[in-house]
Amino acid sequence: MLERAEPLCLLGAGKMGSALLNGWLGWGFDPGAVTVVDPGLDAARRTEFTDRGITVVSSMEEAGTREFRAVLLAVKPQMMGNVLPSTGVIAGPETLVVSVAAGIRLDMLGAAFPRSAVVRAMPNTPAQVGMGMTVAIGNERVTSDFHALAGALLEAVGKVAWIEDESLMDAVTAVSGSGPAYVFLLAECLAEAGRKAGLPADLAETLANQTVAGAGVLLDGGAIPAATLRQNVTSPNGTTAAALSVLMADDGLQPLMDRAVEAARLRSIELG
Numbered sequence: 015m016l017e018r019a020e021p022l023c024l025l026g027a028g029k030m031g032s033a034l035l036n037g038w039l040g041w042g043f044d045p046g047a048v049t050v051v052d053p054g055l056d057a058a059r060r061t062e063f064t065d066r067g068i069t070v071v072s073s074m075e076e077a078g079t080r081e082f083r084a085v086l087l088a089v090k091p092q093m094m095g096n097v098l099p100s101t102g103v104i105a106g107p108e109t110l111v112v113s114v115a116a117g118i119r120l121d122m123l124g125a126a127f128p129r130s131a132v133v134r135a136m137p138n139t140p141a142q143v144g145m146g147m148t149v150a151i152g153n154e155r156v157t158s159d160f161h162a163l164a165g166a167l168l169e170a171v172g173k174v175a176w177i178e179d180e181s182l183m184d185a186v187t188a189v190s191g192s193g194p195a196y197v198f199l200l201a202e203c204l205a206e207a208g209r210k211a212g213l214p215a216d217l218a219e220t221l222a223n224q225t226v227a228g229a230g231v232l233l234d235g236g237a238i239p240a241a242t243l244r245q246n247v248t249s250p251n252g253t254t255a256a257a258l259s260v261l262m263a264d265d266g267l268q269p270l271m272d273r274a275v276e277a278a279r280l281r282s283i284e285l286g
């Protein structure tokens with residue numbers, strides 16, 4: 015289980031690391047128990063953290079040799095080679111290490127943290143508001159206690175699905191890890207199309223954003239399938255049917271999405 019004041023170290027407080035941290039603090043985690051290691055934070059970001067009672071350091075040396083209960087690795091995959099060798103000292107047999115780096119495999123993580131339980135996870139940025147989707151897989155050191163701890167950390171920021179086949183992680187990354195960006199692009203495109211249809215820019219943006227947000231809330235919980243929600247909007251021979259005849263044509267959204275997801279999946283493999 016997750017105690018609210020167990021020592022937790024976040025390596026890399028960029029977009030994803032901060033989203034997770036905000037989610038944990040929103041859940042009630044004690045900021046005084048958190049150490050952020052990030053050499054790239056500007057003064058304003060550092061102050062943002064320290065004002066909330068979080069300890070911020072620039073290097074692993076400054077973090078000391080204390081073993082944390084949980085270490086979250088949220089640096090770029092390309093940085094992992096530099097970061098991993100110096101992090102072993104803060105992770106002992108009682109430590110759970112969670113990496114969210116795209117493409118970085120469990121065997122690489124396990125080699126860097128031979129004494130610790132390691133979980134490879136793929137969250138997404140809606141974690142910031144407790145609406146994240148995370149897929150996770152643990153190595154052989156993840157006992158039921160560590161599994162519960164990882165589950166608690168990740169469930170504090172949204173839904174969690176555990177998998178047993180690591181090869182699925184590249185497709186997971188392409189669908190839910192990167193997926194929020196596709197939805198934001200949809201909102202941008204819808205607003206742009208509205209502008210082209212004659213709407214003032216700010217009104218077009220408001221309509222598009224609120225439509226995407228509202229549709230997302232209707233989807234939340236999964237009680238009603240997306241296809242049913244779509245059909246509920248579509249009056250026979252009406253305006254939606256006219257638009258969907260374009261979006262659902264043979265060269266419509268599906269083949270485009272297939273190509274986009276495949277490009278992301280292949281990139282995830284490359285990053286590993």
Ligand SMILES: NC(=O)C1=CN([C@@H]2O[C@H](COP(=O)(O)OP(=O)(O)OC[C@H]3O[C@@H](n4cnc5c(N)ncnc54)[C@H](O)[C@@H]3O)[C@@H](O)[C@H]2O)C=CC1
Nearest residue numbers: 026027028029030051052054088089090091114115116137
């Ligand atoms: N942004 C997203 O939506 C998602 C990102 N991820 C993964 O999260 C990781 C971080 O991605 P972002 O947050 O988007 O990148 P980012 O560039 O916003 O954050 C990376 C952070 O790491 C810091 N950093 C660089 N070198 C460091 C070091 N030696 N020690 C500690 N911190 C260091 C940087 O200063 C920066 O704040 C990546 O591995 C990515 O694959 C996973 C799921 C979703």
Ligand SMILES: O=C(O)[C@@H]1CCC=N1
Nearest residue numbers: 116187190191192193
């Ligand atoms: O773009 C990326 O590589 C990361 C992984 C998933 C979302 N952002």
